[in-house]
Amino acid sequence: xxxxxxxxxxxxxxxxxxxxxxxxxxxxxxxxxxxxxxxxxxxxxxxxxxxxxxxxxxxxxxxxxxxxxxxxxxxxxxxxxxxxxxxxxxxxxxxxxxxxxxxxxxxxxxxxxxxxxxxxxxxxxxxxxxxxxxxxxxxxxxxxxxxxxxxxxxxxxxxxxxxxxxxxxxxxxxxxxxxxxxxxxxxxxxxxxxxxxxxxxxxxxxxxxxxxxxxxxxxxx
Amino acid sequence: xxxxxxxxxxxxxxxxxxxxxxxxxxxxxxxxxxxxxxxxxxxxxxxxxxxxxxxxxxxxxxxxxxxxxxxxxxxxxxxxxxxxxxxxxxxxxxxxxxxxxxxxxxxxxxxxxxxxxxxxxxxxxxxxxxxxxxxxxxxxxxxxxxxxxxxxxxxxxxxxxxxxxxxxxxxxxxxxxxxxxxxxxxxxxxxxxxxxxxxxxxxxxxxxxxxxxxxxxxxxx
Numbered sequence: 001x002x003x004x005x006x007x008x009x010x011x012x013x014x015x016x017x018x019x020x021x022x023x024x025x026x027x028x029x030x031x032x033x034x035x036x037x038x039x040x041x042x043x044x045x046x047x048x049x050x051x052x053x054x055x056x057x058x059x060x061x062x063x064x065x066x067x068x069x070x071x072x073x074x075x076x077x078x079x080x081x082x083x084x085x086x087x088x089x090x091x092x093x094x095x096x097x098x099x100x101x102x103x104x105x106x107x108x109x110x111x112x113x114x115x116x117x118x119x120x121x122x123x124x125x126x127x128x129x130x131x132x133x134x135x136x137x138x139x140x141x142x143x144x145x146x147x148x149x150x151x152x153x154x155x156x157x158x159x160x161x162x163x164x165x166x167x168x169x170x171x172x173x174x175x176x177x178x179x180x181x182x183x184x185x186x187x188x189x190x191x192x193x194x195x196x197x198x199x200x201x202x203x204x205x206x207x208x209x210x211x212x213x214x215x216x217x218x219x220x221x
Numbered sequence: 222x223x224x225x226x227x228x229x230x231x232x233x234x235x236x237x238x239x240x241x242x243x244x245x246x247x248x249x250x251x252x253x254x255x256x257x258x259x260x261x262x263x264x265x266x267x268x269x270x271x272x273x274x275x276x277x278x279x280x281x282x283x284x285x286x287x288x289x290x291x292x293x294x295x296x297x298x299x300x301x302x303x304x305x306x307x308x309x310x311x312x313x314x315x316x317x318x319x320x321x322x323x324x325x326x327x328x329x330x331x332x333x334x335x336x337x338x339x340x341x342x343x344x345x346x347x348x349x350x351x352x353x354x355x356x357x358x359x360x361x362x363x364x365x366x367x368x369x370x371x372x373x374x375x376x377x378x379x380x381x382x383x384x385x386x387x388x389x390x391x392x393x394x395x396x397x398x399x400x401x402x403x404x405x406x407x408x409x410x411x412x413x414x415x416x417x418x419x420x421x422x423x424x425x426x427x428x429x430x431x432x433x434x435x436x437x438x439x440x441x442x
Contacts, residue, residue: 147368154361155351164347165365168340169372203372210371214364217285 008096069145073153094215105138125187137177147211234417241410259317266310269418273303278370281363293359298429302422
């Protein structure tokens, strides 16, 4: 199992690296969205509310995540899927895709924080905790959205369906992660955030376990 | 007759709930006053919805295991009645909130969770409609059903309890049913009402399932 996952993750990363336009496109998407938000608020750095700053950041990350994860199954051709089917188990495929998307999202949201705080100001007081929130959020988005992308790829209008299916499912996670990162921004004592961290871990665990158990059935069709 | 006892029981219990809910003595509480009778019509809807959606999820698991389309019919019809209960729950809740909180929609944590929950199941129906092949439709939507259900649990049971500022009775220092109502006057109607409404919902679902089975049989001929 482990021996299969590592090469699969490596293959995903390699194919991403070889066709860099995809990742560059995502980074540009992220930068343009941030810039559109910055322009439409018409603000100078640092004049935006902490709550708005936080919510806007997560909305941008959410849309970037949906767009970048959506292609993980939709782009794979039927022939290649058949080839995977003959050489590996579905469990290792879903885990490798989740791991790969998590890495991708962590990189993207890291770049996102940099650009975002560059133009919109940086009111974060407890940066390590905020980064932890981003890390947990990226893993959660990845495990939830990868599965949804697999589901959506089976239908014809997968682009719309991806958004429709994923937003309601991902909302509990978004709410928790927004709450956690708000605590980090306000620099509240870290012991006050343990509830949020545990809930986030639990949601990630539930969603991850559900993906792991259900993907083999999706795979068969 | 032997098979129909639960339908009669359901109708009897709903009748009892309507009569008892309107006529029995209820405890006088601040703010709530007579509107506390909505407990038998609004809160029971949520209990019914969760029971019906759980049934739907169980049939989705059975479908994935056996691959029999009959289970898929059951799964989708129970989900549809669950959605109906959810809509009724929101309507009765909004009606009640209009008198108690002064406006039908106050952005309360539980109201939002209920709305998101309905969004998830509307997405489930959209997903079903966008797939053509019967077996694939069944399998993909069963996978989404189970996935959405496991993502809904934190939404309905964990998140509202983490935010203490809900306006609902029993939260955040508002007069509630459990704290003040120790004489159990409400419970003698409330518990039978849950069973009655749920049985009624199950009856609606079984009628739909039978209609589907008949259309499928006539199509084959």
